[in-house]
Amino acid sequence: RERGWTHWxxxxxxxxxxxxxxxxxxxxxxxxxxxERLVGALALGRMLNWNSRLCMWNRHLAKTEQTFANLALNPLSDFGVRSWPALKSTVVRKIPGHGGRLSEASIADARSPGPAFDLCITDPPYDDAVHYDELSSFFSVWHCDFLPDPIPGQPLESGDFATGLQEAFQNLRARMRSGGRIILMFAQNASSSWTDLACAVEAAGLFVRAVWPIDLEPRPGLKRGRFGTLAVVVVLSTDEGPGAPDDPRAMAHAAGLNDDDDPDRRTANLRACAGACALRRSALRGGDPSTHFRSILDELAV
Ligand SMILES: C[S@@+](CC[C@H](N)C(=O)[O-])C[C@H]1O[C@@H](n2cnc3c(N)ncnc32)[C@H](O)[C@@H]1O
Structure with missing residues (x-):
């Protein structure tokens, strides 16, 4: 798959x-x-996105696509190279909101200590579905002269996914005030990643209070046809409390997902709800979510 490309x-x-x-x-x-160096670095980032050998040549519109038209660095045999005038329109941009609002954010490793909180909304990495470290290296090798290292030390995604997720949840649990909630988004097809998530939740002493499937539509463009990727919003708390339904048909019905005209999409929606319910069942009854998932699919006969 590397097509002989071995260096950046x-x-x-x-x-x-x-x-x-x-x-x-x-x-x-x-x-x-x-x-001014920061503005230059932002423009350089746009230039990198629109001008690499990973920019697919769009034969229908006779133009090049962006490097990050999908979330992977896939070598191409057919790519486009822009002239400077063609590149200028993508690089020279008015920054939206310029002169308007100012907001402040801090960057920290989720495994390191931090302030107490009532509500945490988070979108952790999706195991090996997207290689964020590799994707950010695409930019950082060009940016290192202009931008400080945001978090000096070891990379954010050092160590294995299961351990990292567990450490992050344990740290969040320790910082969450009584009655607090963690709301997280998770998207995965591999059952082992759902198992890792369930184990991390359990090891941190957290409880799954609700699981909502989202993003079930087929993706447009490059990802067309790949539907059924299970993406959910999960609500966690430190107390068990009443939970969400763990019946996939009830969940699909409640979310209005039964109404889709396309039978393939209805099935994909139901399978996604089954995945979300498997996570819920594994939290409620113990056991591996992938086993729950298989038995739910057997019950549903889909
Ligand atoms: C699924 S992405 C979030 C995407 C984001 N919601 C967005 O729309 O741009 C997961 C992010 O978690 C970051 N990450 C990975 N390990 C981390 C850690 N230990 N602490 C904090 N962030 C981490 C990754 O760099 C990546 O940016």
Missing amino acids: HHLFAPRQLLQLVRFQEVIRSRARNDE
């Missing part, structure tokens, strides 16, 4: 490398302060 520079054609290196030189020589 293989992700760029010679003209692209020249354009990018020239642009870096312009930032270095022209930016007068950190703010």
Whole structure:
């Protein structure tokens, strides 16, 4: 699948490398302060996204697509290289909200200590479905001269997924005030990842209070036809309390997912609800969510 591409520079054609290196030189020589270097780095990021050998050539519209048209670095045999005028329109942009609101955010490893909270809304990594570390390296090798390392030390996704998720949940549990909630989004097809999630929830002494399936539609464009990826919103708390229904048909009905005209989509929706219910059952009754998932699918005969 690597097509012989073994080094970062293989992700760029010679003209692209020249354009990018020239642009870096312009930032270095022209930016007068950190703010201007930051704006330059943002423009460089846009340039990287629209000008690599991972930019698919769209034959129908005779244009190049962006590197991150999908969430993976997939080598292509057929790609487009932009001229500077064609690149300018993607790079030179008015930053939305410029001159308007100012908001502040801090970046921290979810496994490290932090302030107490009542509500945590989080979207943890999806195991090996998306390789965020690899994806961010695509930019960071070009940005390192202009941006400080946001979290010095070991990479965020060091160690294995199950242990990291468990450590993060244990840390969140310790910081959550009484009556608090953690709301997390999780999207996965591999049953082992659902097992990891259920184990991490249990090990942290948390309870699944509700599971809502979302994002069940087929994706447009590149991902067309890949439907049924199970994405859910899970509500966790430190007390058991009454939980969400663990019957997939009731869940599909409550979410209006039975009404879809397309029978394939109805089945995909029901399968996704089955996955969400498997997580709920494993939290309520113990056991591996993938076993619950298989038995629910048998019960449903889908
Ligand atoms: C599913 S993505 C979140 C995407 C985000 N909701 C968005 O729409 O852009 C998961 C994110 O968790 C980050 N991450 C991975 N390990 C982490 C850790 N230990 N602490 C904090 N964040 C982490 C990844 O870098 C990635 O950006």
